[in-house]
Amino acid sequence: MNAPLAERSNERTVAAEVTPGVRPGDVVAATQPEQVPALSRYLPSGVLYVTPLGMVFDERVTDWRNGVERLRAGKPQRDLMPLMERLGPGRRILLVTPIPNRPLSQAPWKRAIRARTREWRRALARDPRLREIEAPRKGPLKHLRSTVRAEVFQVK
Numbered sequence: 001m002n003a004p005l006a007e008r009s010n011e012r013t014v015a016a017e018v019t020p021g022v023r024p025g026d027v028v029a030a031t032q033p034e035q036v037p038a039l040s041r042y043l044p045s046g047v048l049y050v051t052p053l054g055m056v057f058d059e060r061v062t063d064w065r066n067g068v069e070r071l072r073a074g075k076p077q078r079d080l081m082p083l084m085e086r087l088g089p090g091r092r093i094l095l096v097t098p099i100p101n102r103p104l105s106q107a108p109w110k111r112a113i114r115a116r117t118r119e120w121r122r123a124l125a126r127d128p129r130l131r132e133i134e135a136p137r138k139g140p141l142k143h144l145r146s147t148v149r150a151e152v153f154q155v156k
Contacts, residue, residue: 010147011038011146011148012038012042015042017150018152022044022047022092024044024045025047027092028093029093029124031052032117033056033062035098036062051079052074052112053074054070068112071112071116076119076122088155093153095153099148121151
């Protein structure tokens with residue numbers, strides 16, 4: 001008999017916390033593209049996924065081609081904010097961002113993710129068409145290989 005796999009991420013827990021407020025047609029913006037396949041297992045079907053690599057057309061896979069260059073180029077004004085025009089009042093944007101492990105990795109991919117996370121969070125927080133309806137989860141997190149936080153914004 002095989003032992004169960006150790007939990008590596010809190011994505012399931014975070015998804016369970018926000019799922020009651022997320023509906024088909026809402027947007028899930030993940031600043032770490034490789035988290036989308038896991039998130040898609042736990043979030044309702046019918047949501048739209050976007051990352052700094054662009055719109056996600058198959059949430060089961062991550063397109064790694066020219067990944068670092070595309071990640072560096074992924075600006076909220078081009079990839080995220082245009083979706084606002086398609087969302088009506090009451091629609092939600094779930095922003096899922098990684099919580100970096102310490103010490104901070106200096107790998108190009110990780111550095112680009114941290115930069116995009118700051119930019120995307122700032123763009124949503126400053127957009128007058130949105131209001132934040134759930135604050136990021138506070139409190140202790142057990143040490144996992146990958147931890148995320150979620151913030152929910154609603155179109156006014």
